[in-house]
Amino acid sequence: MKRLILIFLAVAATTYFATPVKAQDKEGADALIGIWEPSHGKARIKIDKIADKYYGRIVWLKEPNDPVTGEPKLDKNNPDESMHSAPLRGYRMLKDFEYQGDGEWSEGTIYDPENGNTYSSVIKLKDENTLDIRGYIGMKTFGRSDVWKRLKIKR
Amino acid sequence: MKKSLTVSLVVLLCFLISCSETEKKTITSTSVAMIEEYAMEGSNTLTGVWEVDLAGINIDNIESAKVTSIKMEMVEPEKSDILAEIIMQLAASGTNMQRVALLNPVPENSSSIDLSIAEEQENLVDLLKQKEVTFVADVNLKEDPKGTISITTVIEFELEVKQ
Numbered sequence: 001m002k003r004l005i006l007i008f009l010a011v012a013a014t015t016y017f018a019t020p021v022k023a024q025d026k027e028g029a030d031a032l033i034g035i036w037e038p039s040h041g042k043a044r045i046k047i048d049k050i051a052d053k054y055y056g057r058i059v060w061l062k063e064p065n066d067p068v069t070g071e072p073k074l075d076k077n078n079p080d081e082s083m084h085s086a087p088l089r090g091y092r093m094l095k096d097f098e099y100q101g102d103g104e105w106s107e108g109t110i111y112d113p114e115n116g117n118t119y120s121s122v123i124k125l126k127d128e129n130t131l132d133i134r135g136y137i138g139m140k141t142f143g144r145s146d147v148w149k150r151l152k153i154k155r
Numbered sequence: 156m157k158k159s160l161t162v163s164l165v166v167l168l169c170f171l172i173s174c175s176e177t178e179k180k181t182i183t184s185t186s187v188a189m190i191e192e193y194a195m196e197g198s199n200t201l202t203g204v205w206e207v208d209l210a211g212i213n214i215d216n217i218e219s220a221k222v223t224s225i226k227m228e229m230v231e232p233e234k235s236d237i238l239a240e241i242i243m244q245l246a247a248s249g250t251n252m253q254r255v256a257l258l259n260p261v262p263e264n265s266s267s268i269d270l271s272i273a274e275e276q277e278n279l280v281d282l283l284k285q286k287e288v289t290f291v292a293d294v295n296l297k298e299d300p301k302g303t304i305s306i307t308t309v310i311e312f313e314l315e316v317k318q
Binding site: 052059074 | 199200239257259273
């Protein structure tokens, strides 16, 4: 009987302590959602959640039009030629990020429209309004980091 | 002997071909409300997200898959002149997102729209074998609309399903 009570208490304690942690995890994961500006200030990226993963698309460009053609900028450096007519505005440059806990998202990729390259990437939340985003090839050591700032949404 | 071997090989080949049957599956989604908070000054972008319904298909038996056609139709045709460009993607939790179609620019005042399908769709079988597959439509706007935009989308897949 004593043993049964102990088991019951253990299960109850686990349930009690586990629930808030899960809720906290979800809240922590969704801290990535919002509109962010990279350090160069030439674009704004909206990060949203689709099917438990996080994606970021370009929602604003400082110079939306190609200076030569005067038309909206296109993804002309994409290695897939059939996508050369895709507009840069609306482009999902961050894809497939998964929350790892402790303010870190990884397993995703970042696309650089300047050269058409896609890099493995890891995102860290430095504070609620600052992201450290690193793109790399192979090992995390060989890569480049940038700091993104959260923008307030116009209401 | 040689002749009977050739006949046997032909019979075996016919048997193998008959085992794999191609099924053309058409998926019709309901009207999709596009979501946006109109966060930026000037024209914004919209996103529509909805699940792919593969009911009646054994997803484990999918051998090849290709999106062959995507048609979109504005529920309120008078709003059709505000669409600038459309990109359509597929996403699932177990694999990477893939672009499957786009249209740039959207022809003016066209309430019925045919998207250009991507040539490369390498990852599609892996995507469709996931439990929850999602279509993601990103639409760039020329100007922000008043109220919600709804678009009916008809997506046609060509699937080769092992019987």
